[in-house]
Amino acid sequence: MSVLDSKIPEGPIKDKWTNHKNKINVVNPANKRLIDVIVVGTGLAGGAAAASLAEMGYAVKAFCFQDSPRRAHSIAAQGGINAAKNYQNDGDSVYRLFYDTVKGGDYRGREANVYRLAEVSANIIDQCVAQGVPFAREYGGLLDNRSFGGVLVSRTFYAKGQTGQQLLLGAYSAMNRQIGKGKIKMYNRHEMLDVVVVDGKARGIIARNLITGSIERHSAHAVVVASGGYGNVFFLSTNAMGSNATAAWKIHKKGAFFANPCYTQIHPTCIPRSGDYQSKLTLMSESLRNDGRIWVPKNMEDVEAIRSGKKKPIDLSEDERDYYLERRYPAFGNLVPRDVASRAAKERCDAGYGVNQTGEAVFLDFASAIQRYGKEAATVNHEPNATKERIIELGAEVIKNKYGNLFQMYEKIVDQNPYKTPMMIYPAVHYTMGGIWVDYNLMTTIPGCYAAGEANFSDHGANRLGASALMQGLADGYFVLPYTIGDYLADEIRTGPIPTDSPEFDAAEKDVRGIIDTLMNIKGTKSVDHFHKQLGKVMWDNVGMARNAQGLEEAQTKIRQIREEFWKDLRIPGEANELNTELEKAIRVADFLELGELFAKDALHRNESCGGHFREESVELDGEQKGEAKRDDDNFKYVAAWEWTGDPGESKLHKEDLEFKDIELKTRSYK
């Protein structure tokens, strides 16, 4: 048997979670007060976990690097959150959400975890409404739903284009209640720089106070890492500037296995890059694809004319446009899953049809939708003789009500009016399905160390469906971890307070100080961003939307070189014992430079195409699916969990076999 014990409970899938919860050890309330839990990260997963654990009575210490827990990047999620409520009476059920999520993840997720996620999804909505989260409602006062990303039912709950913000503020308010009561001790502007393992158990962390630069020791009976994903390994992504993998990577280096690092989601509808100075990419909700049609010109002459400004996109007739998603995937059209839409855009741009100066953009056109909605509105308004202009006006009004904030955001950034001219979009790194390996209880391979939300690998498999990330973050934080952690902590009631003057804390602090001193004393010539951009370019070019063996091998070599350069030629002005934004970045980039190599190594070893991971060597060679991604269930139906051995290139692979007992493995087809 593998060293990986997923601890999936016995019994039928429907009953696994209920039975497991019933059997979990419970800590007596009087004892909970004496047990400390550290939560790193205050996004949906971390914030929800911190609040819930504190409500249960544990003494919680929460950490975030931002100036307030409310700023965690979950706040930027736009579209919505899935839940199997079946309020729309369209036949939705826990099983259907479970099925869609497993299929959407291209059969690389763990069945039992996904089922549990679907099961608790309904509780999330109840809970959030009770907290005062203002979800969109219908005129009758009941909650509104929309359909999202190639799913056949309307199960997505939303709050305009700011669902993540509203959910996070809900979790933040739950935290505030506990902070006010003194049950959560909040550490803003603190960054976790190491986990402390005592006698094989996670017993605390070393954190840097970002204002004073002081290195602090914090002990606890368990450590929860909910620090988000590692998309910024690409430098340019839709992640926040500060989003980083450091907390996750540090626990990896202390014994937590890192699973499926190559599973990355490249989101199709982002605003294209405009120049080398670009610091980040901006996502626009996938819901835009419900009404927008994606195209590039059919003829190369038109592409050139548009790029040079001689022609405008609206000058092209229908015949001169290539609606490539509708052409390739007639059944799903513009609503194919994210990975498929992204690769198709890349294929067109690689073939030279990109419509902006960088050659990396396609059109997302709302003209047809404006026409359609305009005509509908004219009928409803009893204006049978409405002029063309009037119809466009009415249609634009409908579009404005649906996507007004997104259109405004686009216009502010690009300085073009998307009601009049098609938007330009291009895929960008958005979410990382891979992460710290956890068992059914969300515990990592370090006892007492847990990972939740995007930081863990658990539920999405190789690709994530729209509106599932918010669901997973809150499920982990509100409804899973607070229960499962009790099973571990029940054995800790006699431990007593964990001292911070042990040799293990001494050693961990010494390590952290050593890294900081080394970084500060390189005194080279190049900024942190210089190296981060180099890493990002290698990742995007070789480990991006389409990967092949040669490119991946090359990527590993290049990343090693960049890493060596980094440790030789980095320049950090200022001191370590003060607020030093360059030092903060350097610590994070140092970890990305290791993670990037493991990422490429994982992508190289997985010689199949599944979900967001596309290997050019693994495509269908004939039939209707010719040229589409080809999954290899015989050889790769497993979770790849990597063990740190001191060098990312030498990491040791452990496999957790995935069993599909309740869902039949099928090829995803969107034709």
Added chain:
Amino acid sequence: MKTSIARKVLMALSGFFLLFFLLQHFIINFSSVISEDGFNSASHFMGTNPIIQYGLQPVLIFGVIFHLGMGIYLELQNNKARSVKYAMNKPSANASWMSRNMIYTGLMVMLFLGLHFYDFWIPEIKTKFIDGDMSGALNGVEGTRYFHELQHKFVDVWRVALYCLSFVFLSLHLLHGFQSAFQSVGFSHNRYTPIIKKLGNLYAVVVPLGFVFIALYHYVSQL
């Protein structure tokens, strides 16, 4: 009284009271343009009615002093809330001049009130309560004194100019103050608030302009 909102509400309530007082003051003064007798009898009633003199007048005095005192106190407090000022600030980009300078327009109106007291109120009090003459009769001449006293003050061109200028400040103060008082007591409604704003602007222009008109009318009629 202890919290910011309570103070703000009290500013608004004293403001409402002053608005009401100003309106009735204006109506009575305006009667001087229409009818000398009407003005005289209204003035006599206001000046001698015990409810007004012993009931409302102290409230008014308290209201004025409170509005002034609290206004100055809040201004000082608010100044402390930003100890380091901006090197570059464009307050006109986001707020009207009137709303930002209530303390100054208010102080100007208060200075005017000093003159006003000196001109009218102190002689009134002296005549009525020190000399004990509650008759309203004009000394030595046939008739009632109020109208004559009024006219007498609007002979000097500089004094008239000063009066007019003060009402410009009052108008500026009211342009913000009227609608602001409603906001402060928590009244906001998407149908009625726009009406209140219009009404406020009307009040803030018409009433001070009316006072200016009265001053000019009496000045011109005595040329």
Added chain:
Amino acid sequence: MSEKGMNLTLKIWRQKNATSKGKIETYKVADISEHMSFLEMMDVLNEQLINEGQEPIAFDHDCREGICGMCSLHINGEAHGPDRGVTTCQLHMRMFNDGDTIYIEPFRAKAFPVIKDLIIDRTAFDRIQHAGGFVSVNTSGNTQDANALPIPKADADKAFDAATCIGCGACVASCKNASAMLYVSAKVSQFSLLPQGKVEAKDRVLNMVEQMDKEGFGNCTNTGACEVECPKGISLENIARMNSEYLKASITKEA
């Protein structure tokens, strides 16, 4: 797309730490693209400073898409700069012209002390939320069904509009009195409009206002600057609602 490459003079507040005295320093940047965001222009300046061996300018920022509320900056006399409905990270350089001088200062308020350069401490905002910015419900997972309590769409929409506050502090920075009323009223309004929040409405508004006063913010004089500069368009209506909630609560509260 024509690149017009602007040359700019920047007057930036530099301050080593909370206790030291700061001052405005002058910097030049060249060849700035109109498509850059304001913070990308700052990145260019910082890269330049690092290459010259100087300390880069510290400023707060994170999501760079106008939602986290971390970026601040008082730019040429206005919070989040001259554009409307945007945060500093969404402000684009096309709002400026070649040869411009731009003043960049931290948001100023006694309750927002400077930590370093342009970074300020806004934890006062958090403490106000600790005082009552929540509905007291535990995450048991068995609250009543979400649709058991219909809420009129108009109320839900208004609550949502109030809830879109990102807590950046532009309202405080713009207010001549450094008042936090718009920020506090947004949370008070969100919950007072929803049945879930009504139960604790009285205590909430009293406690949050008390904490707001303790933090040293100024009083509201209804200038409306906050509403104009708010990147999320939070309405003054919320302040009126909080005033009336506060009045009701303080009059009816039992001893």
